[in-house]
Amino acid sequence: MTVVGNWPDPDALTAAAERAGAEAASADATGCIGADVVEALTAAGFPTCFVPRRWGGAELSLDAVTRAVALVGEQNASAAWIASLLAYNGRFGAYLPIDGQKEIWAEGPETRLVSSMVAAGVTAEQVHGGWSLRGRWLYVSGVEFADWALVSSAPPREGDRSILVFAVHRDAFTHERSWSSIGMHGTGSHTLVVDEVFVPEYRTFVWDDMRQGVVPLPATHAQAAPLFSVNGLTFAAPILGAARYALRLAHQHLSAAVSGARAASRQSSRVAFTRAAGEIDAAELLLARVAATADAGPARDGLAERSHRDATLAVELLVEAVDRLFRVTGTRGQAASHGMQRVWRDVHAAASHAALQFEPAALAYTRALLNE
Known part of the structure; x- marks a missing residue:
């Protein structure tokens, strides 16, 4: 097994990879990675990789994260996919205004973020202080164990400043089991559903800012x-x-x-x-x-x-x-x-x-x- 020497906790990373490998066949058969694998990936530090240090994040290099994800992939590709998204969705969260960041990481940098820009029938109506949001988003890997979701108001288009990304708490969304693919069974990339929820302005950002790397706060190269x-x-x-x-x-x-x-x-x-x-x-x-x-x-x-x-x-x-x-x-x-x-x-x-x-x-x- 490849060693990732600059990972904050190499032993936890190795344990997570081995745990994922032990359950690779069952994840493929059942269509989801086990709760113990999710906990092991969390304990290994994947959700914290790109979280700003002010919230307790690790602010790791992209090289370190790439090596760590590949290490898990040597054991279980679906678990590695989830590990990678846990890391990179934290990078997306850094584009929220400061109050939004404070809210999603209020309980610590281990918050599990999922995301989807594959909007299907989304309605986002501006109201006093924010937005009234409802709709469906496809292919949300890890939605079953998410704490927060980052979802777009429409399929992204380069240069379109009207397309927003909303941070939605798990209490405000459900999911439909829709993932059925030839491979990557264990990613559980199901459909996220929001019936109707108020999203305050401070929990939104412009998708095109993320495309360009325009971060609202001083940020590392990886975040920006x-x-x-x-x-x-x-x-x-x-x-x-x-x-x-x-x-x-x-x-x-x-x-x-x-x-x-x-x-x-x-x-x-x-x-x-x-x-x-x-x-x-x-x-x-x-x-x-x-x-x-x-x-x-x-x-x-x-x-x-x-x-x-x-x-x-x-x-x-x-x-x-x-x-x-x-x-x-x-x-x-x-x-x-x-x-x-x-x-x-x-x-x-x-x-x-x-x-x-x-x-x-x-x-x-x-x-x-x-x-x-």
């Missing part, structure tokens, strides 16, 4: 990074960990003695394994540069667009690597009891996320490069 310079890390880090797990499974497969037809194909399997190992290493290097770029300071001269490009390209490399490793394990890897088929499903499901698509990232990169 433009959305698309770091958003790929949120979803790519669990895939990196899952790909490492697939590599480990393929290594075990190749280590077993074989004869007959399987022995004849052993050479090509070793070549495929080696190429996949290199692709995973290359993806890790790309993601490390994304994290290092944001940790270094404000993204200028197309660096945010380059980071978005790098993250999506890294995910393409990881998907290709897992596909190769899936073929290496052959029919055995397709068995319902084998971890390879689960990781193959998880990686393909995770890689379909909108933030990980190469084409829009490539077009944004070239627009920045050509000053269009």
Whole structure:
């Protein structure tokens, strides 16, 4: 298991990863990670990663969080997805006005935040002192154990200053079990429902400020990074960990003695394994540069667009690597009891996320490069 030496509590992180791994198969079967896994991820410090220090947060580097999420992903991709969102949703919370931040972190930095910008039939009416909000939001990973939710008034559009993000307490929302996907079963990415709730003005912020990295208070580089310079890390880090797990499974497969037809194909399997190992290493290097770029300071001269490009390209490399490793394990890897088929499903499901698509990232990169 990879060591994350600069994590505040390495032992708690290792324990959380191991706990998640022990329940990976059951999470896949039941459609949710266990409450004990959620508690272990919380105890490991994921919700506190990007919380402002004034509220007791850790204010960690993006590099440290990427490594920690990938560590959990080596054991359980769904748990790593939740760990990553617990961390990065805390970064979103830093865009609230000071009174809003004070409220959501009133009980400590371990507050579990979830989010969704996939608004479906939302009504946000301005009233005295705030907003009257109702609607539905799709794909809210971890909604079942959330303390607060950050939800948008409409699907975000670049430059649209009318689109707000609202912080809603768990007492004001419910959820419908709607998540049914080929993979990432344990994320529990269900539909969040608000019948009607008053949201005070101080619990709102403009989505486009988050896109640009305009934070209302003095902030770390990680907190103030433009959305698309770091958003790929949120979803790519669990895939990196899952790909490492697939590599480990393929290594075990190749280590077993074989004869007959399987022995004849052993050479090509070793070549495929080696190429996949290199692709995973290359993806890790790309993601490390994304994290290092944001940790270094404000993204200028197309660096945010380059980071978005790098993250999506890294995910393409990881998907290709897992596909190769899936073929290496052959029919055995397709068995319902084998971890390879689960990781193959998880990686393909995770890689379909909108933030990980190469084409829009490539077009944004070239627009920045050509000053269009």
